[in-house]
Amino acid sequence: MLSCKEATRLVSEGLDRRLSFWRRMRLRLHVVMCRGCARYARQTAILDRIISDRDGEDLFADASEQISQKTVRQIRSSLHQAATDTNHPDGK
Amino acid sequence: MSTGWLVQAAVFPVPTVVRGEPETVTPSPPAVGWPSRRAYRGLVSILRPVGRMGGARYLIFAGWCVASWCGFEPQGEIVHTQKTRSVTKSEDGNRPHELKLIETWVDEHADYLFGHALTRLRDRHVAEEVHQETFLAALKSVGKFRGDSSPRTWLVGLLRRKIADHYRKRYREGEGKSIDATDLTIDAWFDENGSWIVQPKRCEMDPAELQQRADFRTVLQSCLKSLPDRLAEAFVLRVVDDWKPDEVCKVLSITPTNLWVALHRARARLRACLEANWFESDGPGEEG
């Protein structure tokens, strides 16, 4: 019989690819009987669904850390340089 | 299409080489009807090698000529000239226009892209570097941008390619840490039989609602930050960016088995982190 530790591993793998028939059956059997793993399976599945990137909107895009103005200025100046350098391309 | 032109360019000079040696054999041009002696000689020298070829080859050659001149090639030519024209134009006039466009994109999307890069690269310095490379790449290839996606989506696409390049380079050189054989944090949740010591709590999560909540995002992001690098990278590429497992393996240079392990650990830790920081504090399903 599958242990809870192994079951959680299979739950995750089952979210990424189709498990083989026997592994799927063993997992189901365990989840039916084990309340903890049933919750675990449901919660990780929902978590995956919440997190998956939808239409380019990224829940993980870190809005707390802003880019510094210094870096923005640096980007601008390197853009200008790249724009003027195109006549004699020498790498970058 | 472009190969057709290459072949043509390669084929036509050949007769001019042939023209040189058999000067004496060349029949004299008819007095009338040919614009010039040179043109006539040119035509003869072009046709001579064709005549030497077998009939089938001749047919194939003729068919190819017809197809290339009448079929696809005229379009190819137009595209070609347009391309070269836009390049030459941009060198002496259009460049400022493109630059201005990219600069407005810097204003509008730099923060978003930086956040995107930072979650994936997990290092401010590296994120800034890749971020800057992305805008330089955008300047270079802005001619390929068609309005069918939003600029942000297009920029994110560029950024992701840059991030993947960065991962590839980092892990090909064997610089990155490998994935540990055991995960003590997760092992500690189970007893010696592999059963839960403390079972997961009950929690009803409504995906649509949670996606909208800024406080949930904050918790989620701090939970992601608490993951070890390799777990977070695998998880973000696979689940957030929805890459195929074999692509993730290639970019991070890990085996599929490693990937399943990394994803399992990432999910397990994230769930536990949310349970501790979301379910229990202001989360909706406290009473279970």
Ligand SMILES: [Zn+2]
């Ligand atoms: Zn169980």
